[in-house]
Amino acid sequence: MNFIQTRGIDPSKPKTVTFSQAILDPIASYGGLYVPEKLPELGQAFLDKHLNSSYKVLAKDMLDAFDIDIESEVIDEALNLYDKFDDAANPVPVVKVKENLYVSELYHGPTRAFKDMALQPFGIVLSSIAQKKNENYLILAATSGDTGPAALETFKNRANVRVACLYPDGGTSDVQRLQMVTEDAQNLKVIGINGVFDDAQSALKRLLASSEFKSALSEKNTKLSAANSVNFGRIIFQIIYHIHSYLELVRQNAIEMGEKVYLNVPSGNFGNALGGYYAWKMGLPVEKIIISSNENNVLTRLIKTGKYDLNGCDVVNTTSPAMDILKSSNVERILFDMFGEVRTKELMQDLEEKNVYELTADELATLRTCFDADFCNGDEGKAYIKDTFENDNYLMDPHTATCFKSYETCSDPKIKSIIYSTAEWTKFSPVIANALTGEVDAEDIIALESISNTAKLAIPAMVKELFTKEIVQKTIINKEDIEKEILDFI
Numbered sequence: 001m002n003f004i005q006t007r008g009i010d011p012s013k014p015k016t017v018t019f020s021q022a023i024l025d026p027i028a029s030y031g032g033l034y035v036p037e038k039l040p041e042l043g044q045a046f047l048d049k050h051l052n053s054s055y056k057v058l059a060k061d062m063l064d065a066f067d068i069d070i071e072s073e074v075i076d077e078a079l080n081l082y083d084k085f086d087d088a089a090n091p092v093p094v095v096k097v098k099e100n101l102y103v104s105e106l107y108h109g110p111t112r113a114f115k116d117m118a119l120q121p122f123g124i125v126l127s128s129i130a131q132k133k134n135e136n137y138l139i140l141a142a143t144s145g146d147t148g149p150a151a152l153e154t155f156k157n158r159a160n161v162r163v164a165c166l167y168p169d170g171g172t173s174d175v176q177r178l179q180m181v182t183e184d185a186q187n188l189k190v191i192g193i194n195g196v197f198d199d200a201q202s203a204l205k206r207l208l209a210s211s212e213f214k215s216a217l218s219e220k221n222t223k224l225s226a227a228n229s230v231n232f233g234r235i236i237f238q239i240i241y242h243i244h245s246y247l248e249l250v251r252q253n254a255i256e257m258g259e260k261v262y263l264n265v266p267s268g269n270f271g272n273a274l275g276g277y278y279a280w281k282m283g284l285p286v287e288k289i290i291i292s293s294n295e296n297n298v299l300t301r302l303i304k305t306g307k308y309d310l311n312g313c314d315v316v317n318t319t320s321p322a323m324d325i326l327k328s329s330n331v332e333r334i335l336f337d338m339f340g341e342v343r344t345k346e347l348m349q350d351l352e353e354k355n356v357y358e359l360t361a362d363e364l365a366t367l368r369t370c371f372d373a374d375f376c377n378g379d380e381g382k383a384y385i386k387d388t389f390e391n392d393n394y395l396m397d398p399h400t401a402t403c404f405k406s407y408e409t410c411s412d413p414k415i416k417s418i419i420y421s422t423a424e425w426t427k428f429s430p431v432i433a434n435a436l437t438g439e440v441d442a443e444d445i446i447a448l449e450s451i452s453n454t455a456k457l458a459i460p461a462m463v464k465e466l467f468t469k470e471i472v473q474k475t476i477i478n479k480e481d482i483e484k485e486i487l488d489f490i
């Protein structure tokens with residue numbers, strides 16, 4: 001399968017690229033993104049065939065359907081990393097929480113967030129290509145808290161790759177920060193910036209598109225790629241768990257094969273929701289995708305009104321920091337899929353130049369046939385955490401909690417919903433302890449122990465040990481100094 005570009009083709013670039021080209025150099029013409037030329041049609045036969053397949057067998061067959069230029073042995077090695085998850089036989093448990101409401105737990109990997117679902121295998125794939133080509137890569141990662149730890153974990157000590165990970169200092173939870181600043185490996189650099197996630201992601205996109213930066217790297221015998229969902233190498237692995245979660249509901253006799261369900265996705269950069277949209281287009285029976293946000297509710301406004309408007313908008317720090325994002329990368333891939341390259345280029349240009357774009361009434365109607373959305377503020381989220389724990393005996397993190405509001409406001413309760421849980425409770429313990437008991441803990445470790453006692457849940461060793469590890473990554477800089485800091489590292 002070849003990959004095409006969301007904003008049309010700059011004549012100096014090839015018309016189409018292979019999968020490995022798209023993941024090694026993920027920014028396309030005019031700052032656009034790569035998308036598959038045509039999605040594979042899996043159809044009912046694929047779902048029937050995999051009703052009783054393991055996650056890895058399902059994943060392998062879905063990746064085969066994309067016909068990507070990665071050797072079968074490399075894909076096998078990459079998928080074997082799911083064996084490290086809590087339950088190798090089922091890395092993504094799907095749990096019934098209420099009548100018609102199921103939670104797909106995507107956080108059972110090494111960094112306790114859904115990013116492991118894609119970044120674990122992606123690390124093997126990218127590093128293998130780099131080794132085979134005998135090239136060195138700098139992998140940029142911009143994070144609001146989950147992508148960073150998962151990218152560092154997957155690339156740690158891997159051959160031919162180095163990682164520069166940018167995070168907003170003060171804009172993540174303490175556990176997320178510790179996961180990054182305690183990572184000790186020669187090939188990893190963690191850089192806190194005085195700014196917000198959007199500053200980190202804008203720098204990443206600018207550097208990925210900068211020929212000057214690329215030639216400065218090439219003097220150091222290094223090429224450039226990225227670990228974020230701008231890279232289709234991330235998205236391809238984020239389609240699989242939507243199909244798996246659906247099949248789990250069939251296996252649990254919660255739905256009949258072919259019955260439509262809602263996919264309810266906490267959303268920041270929109271990679272998770274895009275994976276669900278592609279799965280739907282490939283044949284998954286979906287009623288609608290519900291997009292859940294926090295107070296940074298630009299996606300809700302887009303889907304309700306057709307206007308993506310950043311004027312007068314500043315990112316606010318919330319209790320669900322991984323979604324403290326205003327410039328959401330993957331909406332662009334949806335725009336391309338629905339409205340084509342000319343319109344996508346126009347809309348993205350409006351956003352870059354005027355900080356706003358507006359869909360026509362027809363375009364908004366098209367968008368709304370697939371998506372609905374709502375946002376949930378911190379207090380509402382805490383109320384859902386407490387209520388769901390006390391009444392349904394289910395403990396969830398603040399990102400997952402945002403979905404409980406949109407579940408109520410956007411879905412027909414007679415139709416089953418899958419809510420995607422993107423992070424474990426351990427990553428946001430002060431918010432959760434506060435929701436459960438009203439306590440205000442000065443330190444995460446106290447909140448973790450309190451929740452562990454209340455909910456009778458063990459704190460995983462990899463989280464507990466963060467509090468005694470040495471902090472080795474101490475760099476905090478202004479956003480203007482990012483490029484220099486990275487070049488000094490290489």
Ligand SMILES: N[C@@H](CCOP(=O)(O)O)C(=O)O
Pocket residue numbers: 142143144145146147148227228229230268269271322323329
């Ligand atoms: N929410 C993310 C932000 C980056 O998203 P990505 O899917 O593009 O990697 C985070 O937690 O880092």
